[in-house]
Amino acid sequence: MVSLKTIAERCGVSTATVSKALNDHKDISEETKNRVKQTAQTLGYFPNAAARALKTNRSYNIGVLFEEEAGRGLTHEYFSGVLNGLKIQAEKLGYDITFINTCFENRKMSYYEHCRYRNFEGVVIVCANFDDPDVIELMNSEIPVVTIDYVHHNCTAVTSNNIQGMEDLVKYIYSQGHRKIAYIHGQEGSSVTRDRLASFYRTIDELGLEIPDTYVRTADYLETKGAAKQTRELLNLEAPPTCIIYPDDTSLIGGRNVIIEMGLRIPRDISVAGYDGTMISQLLYPKLTTIRQNTEIIGSEAATRLIGTIEKPRTTLVERVVIEGSLVPGQSVGAIQPKE
The missing domain is CATH 3.40.50.2300 (Response regulator)
Structure with a gap:
C-alpha cells in the first residue's frame, strides 16, 4: 500500500508537507500541492480510513437499519432496489454503508448504542418496526436519520407517492x-x-x-x-x-x-x-x-438527503420527499361492460 513516505520520497519533500498538501493547508504553495496530489494519484494512494477518522473525528460511514418481518430480506425486489440506489449514491458522495444490528460479542445492544459504537454519521431506516422502542429511541436521538416510507416528526422521510x-x-x-x-x-x-x-x-x-x-x-x-x-x-x-x-x-x-x-x-x-x-x-x-x-430514486434520494444533513446541519429542514410512481397497465385487469 502506498504511504505518505513513498510520496514524500518521490516528490523530494517531507511527509509533513505531503500531509498538508493532501489536506489543502494554506501554508503549502499551490505548485507543491498540485505536484503532491498528482504523484499520489499516479501511485494509487488512498488515505487510511482509521487515521482519517482519528484526525477528523468523522467516519464517513452511514448505518442502514433493515429489519424486514416477512423474511424475504435482500431477496425482495422492492427493498433490494432501494438499497442499491442508496449504496450507489452514498458511495458517489464518498460514504460507506454498514447494516445496523443489536448484537456485539454476544452482548445485546440497542440500535442507538450500535450506531454510537460504530461512529455512524447518520442512519437510513429502510424497513423496521416503527413501534419498537429501540427504533423510536434512534429516531429521537441526535444522530441524523432519514426514513423510507414512514413519517416521523424528527426525521426527513422519503416516500413513494x-x-x-x-x-x-x-x-x-x-x-x-x-x-x-x-x-x-x-x-x-x-x-x-x-x-x-x-x-x-x-x-x-x-x-x-x-x-x-x-x-x-x-x-x-x-x-x-x-x-x-x-x-x-x-x-x-x-x-x-x-x-x-x-x-x-x-x-x-x-x-x-x-x-x-x-x-x-x-x-x-x-x-x-x-x-x-x-x-x-x-x-x-x-x-x-x-x-x-421508483425504488432506485427512493434510495438515492434518501442518501442525498441524509448526507446533506450530515454535512450542512444548520441549513437542513425536516422534510417529506415524495417520489412519483407510474401505472403499468399489464393484462390482469380485463375490460368488462359496466353495470351502473
Missing part, C-alpha cells in the same frame, strides 16, 4: 368497466397503508361508487397466506367483486393461486391488480396491472 399511485390504479380499473372493486390492504399501523387506504376511499367516493365493507380487508405485505385467505372469502361472497387490488405484487401471488384452484381465469372471470411493479409482476401470465415504484 402512494396517494397518487392508488388513485391512478383505481381510476384505471374503473375505466375498464369495473364497479365492484375490492381492496386487500397491508397492515393498518403502516403509514403506507394509511395513505393508500385513504386514497382508495377518496377515489371511490369521487367516482360515485358504493363499496361494501366486506370488500375491504387486511393481509400482511409481502406474505401470500393472508392474501390467499382473503381472496377465497371475497370470491365466496354472495356478490363477489369483479376486481381485487392486493397489498403488493408478492402477496397477489397468494390470491392468484386461490383463483386458479377455484377454476377461475384471470382476467376473464376475475381481474386482479398489484403494487410495486416488480420484475416478477411482468413475468407472470397474464402480466400484472400494477404501480411501479
Whole structure:
C-alpha cells in the first residue's frame, strides 16, 4: 500500500508537507500541492480510513437499519432496489454503508448504542418496526436519520407517492368497466397503508361508487397466506367483486393461486391488480396491472438527503420527499361492460 513516505520520497519533500498538501493547508504553495496530489494519484494512494477518522473525528460511514418481518430480506425486489440506489449514491458522495444490528460479542445492544459504537454519521431506516422502542429511541436521538416510507416528526422521510399511485390504479380499473372493486390492504399501523387506504376511499367516493365493507380487508405485505385467505372469502361472497387490488405484487401471488384452484381465469372471470411493479409482476401470465415504484430514486434520494444533513446541519429542514410512481397497465385487469 502506498504511504505518505513513498510520496514524500518521490516528490523530494517531507511527509509533513505531503500531509498538508493532501489536506489543502494554506501554508503549502499551490505548485507543491498540485505536484503532491498528482504523484499520489499516479501511485494509487488512498488515505487510511482509521487515521482519517482519528484526525477528523468523522467516519464517513452511514448505518442502514433493515429489519424486514416477512423474511424475504435482500431477496425482495422492492427493498433490494432501494438499497442499491442508496449504496450507489452514498458511495458517489464518498460514504460507506454498514447494516445496523443489536448484537456485539454476544452482548445485546440497542440500535442507538450500535450506531454510537460504530461512529455512524447518520442512519437510513429502510424497513423496521416503527413501534419498537429501540427504533423510536434512534429516531429521537441526535444522530441524523432519514426514513423510507414512514413519517416521523424528527426525521426527513422519503416516500413513494402512494396517494397518487392508488388513485391512478383505481381510476384505471374503473375505466375498464369495473364497479365492484375490492381492496386487500397491508397492515393498518403502516403509514403506507394509511395513505393508500385513504386514497382508495377518496377515489371511490369521487367516482360515485358504493363499496361494501366486506370488500375491504387486511393481509400482511409481502406474505401470500393472508392474501390467499382473503381472496377465497371475497370470491365466496354472495356478490363477489369483479376486481381485487392486493397489498403488493408478492402477496397477489397468494390470491392468484386461490383463483386458479377455484377454476377461475384471470382476467376473464376475475381481474386482479398489484403494487410495486416488480420484475416478477411482468413475468407472470397474464402480466400484472400494477404501480411501479421508483425504488432506485427512493434510495438515492434518501442518501442525498441524509448526507446533506450530515454535512450542512444548520441549513437542513425536516422534510417529506415524495417520489412519483407510474401505472403499468399489464393484462390482469380485463375490460368488462359496466353495470351502473
